[in-house]
Amino acid sequence: MISEKPSNFIATLVTAISDCSLYTVSHPAVKELSQKVLNLSGKLFTDGAFSITLLGGNMLFNDSPVGEEGLHIDTLKKKMRKKGIEKIIITNGVTVDELLRLISSMAAIEETCVSSDHIRVGTVQVKLRASGDDAASLMEENVATVREVYQEFSRFKKLDMVSIENAVLGFIMALKREAKVLRIKSQVKSYSEYTYVHASNVSVLSVFQAEALGLKGEILYEIGIAGLLHDVGKMFVSKDILDKNTGLSHDEWEIMKRHPVYGATYLSTLQDAPKVAVLAAFEHHMKFDGSGYPDTRKRGKKQHLVSQILAVADFFDALRTERPYRKAVSMETIIKLMKDISGKDLNPLLVDNFVAALTALKRIESI
Numbered sequence: 189m190i191s192e193k194p195s196n197f198i199a200t201l202v203t204a205i206s207d208c209s210l211y212t213v214s215h216p217a218v219k220e221l222s223q224k225v226l227n228l229s230g231k232l233f234t235d236g237a238f239s240i241t242l243l244g245g246n247m248l249f250n251d252s253p254v255g256e257e258g259l260h261i262d263t264l265k266k267k268m269r270k271k272g273i274e275k276i277i278i279t280n281g282v283t284v285d286e287l288l289r290l291i292s293s294m295a296a297i298e299e300t301c302v303s304s305d306h307i308r309v310g311t312v313q314v315k316l317r318a319s320g321d322d323a324a325s326l327m328e329e330n331v332a333t334v335r336e337v338y339q340e341f342s343r344f345k346k347l348d349m350v351s352i353e354n355a356v357l358g359f360i361m362a363l364k365r366e367a368k369v370l371r372i373k374s375q376v377k378s379y380s381e382y383t384y385v386h387a388s389n390v391s392v393l394s395v396f397q398a399e400a401l402g403l404k405g406e407i408l409y410e411i412g413i414a415g416l417l418h419d420v421g422k423m424f425v426s427k428d429i430l431d432k433n434t435g436l437s438h439d440e441w442e443i444m445k446r447h448p449v450y451g452a453t454y455l456s457t458l459q460d461a462p463k464v465a466v467l468a469a470f471e472h473h474m475k476f477d478g479s480g481y482p483d484t485r486k487r488g489k490k491q492h493l494v495s496q497i498l499a500v501a502d503f504f505d506a507l508r509t510e511r512p513y514r515k516a517v518s519m520e521t522i523i524k525l526m527k528d529i530s531g532k533d534l535n536p537l538l539v540d541n542f543v544a545a546l547t548a549l550k551r552i553e554s555i
């Protein structure tokens with residue numbers, strides 16, 4: 189019979205993980221919490237071990253539902269999903285160092301959680317691991333995942349957040365290996381193809397900018413998700429309007445302009461969508477100077493930094509992509525156009541950051 193509630197253990201573990209992402213693994217608060225995790229785990233062993241499993245959307249403790257759901261359990265579920273972890277088994281004899289290693293690898297977005305003598309980490313097979321070392325094929329696989337998610341969405345209006353999260357993780361990994369993966373695909377034939385290719389491009393380009401700004405960890409990941417979902421509201425606009433390449437009537441255009449509101453409303457109903465993704469879906473057509481749509485000027489609302497990052501990526505990708513009715517615009521022309529609207533439509537600091545990061549690649553012509 190165990191003498192401690194699994195939910196207390198999970199809450200302490202999650203607090204240790206978030207403190208570790210805020211500070212470092214050697215911070216006294218993290219060490220103290222790890223010791224607490226160790227003490228609590230001592231009270232949970234049955235037959236010398238206990239396990240935490242993620243099954244579908246549920247969390248199991250020793251193969252039974254953990255019971256009290258709550259914020260900490262939700263956070264651990266998300267952490268495990270992001271890491272592709274299906275099961276954690278802790279056995280008697282576990283040390284504070286082993287727990288610290290688990291905690292720090294769960295806190296760092298890029299790190300893989302590995303097993304140790306007394307902690308077994310069972311991972312699901314995440315697609316990105318199957319693709320070898322080639323950044324381009326990793327990218328292709330993840331874009332294919334995004335395509336499936338969007339196809340599924342148009343059929344059932346259901347968004348597979350787990351696949352979205354895995355694809356963003358794959359984009360981040362691919363970007364870290366090779367920045368030229370920024371060049372995903374610049375030619376699309378149909379509108380449905382444009383939907384997922386554009387979403388993937390905006391996601392990668394936004395993460396690229398955010399990294400160049402010095403952002404790290406969780407927020408990078410959330411920006412990637414926001415990029416992938418910024419136009420999800422278009423899935424609620426009739427296909428007849430979307431398929432029209434040019435020449436929307438006034439009324440059709442008014443409907444089209446509702447996609448930020450549709451997207452934000454839909455995403456706000458999803459438990460797993462980051463807040464910043466909801467915000468960015470709403471604000472990505474607002475402009476730096478307060479114009480654009482939805483018109484929130486009366487409320488004095490300013491565009492959030494993440495929405496501004498997405499707006500830069502959105503502008504860039506819309507011009508770079510070749511569509512059946514329009515040729516792709518050259519990199520030099522896009523940069524010139526961006527500079528022209530810098531300070532009006534786009535945040536000038538972000539334009540400078542983006543152009544400098546692209547220039548630093550020294551491969552502008554090959555992107």
Ligand SMILES: [Fe+2]
Pocket residue numbers: 418419447472473
């Ligand atoms: Fe949009």
Ligand SMILES: [Fe+2]
Pocket residue numbers: 386390418419502
């Ligand atoms: Fe867009």
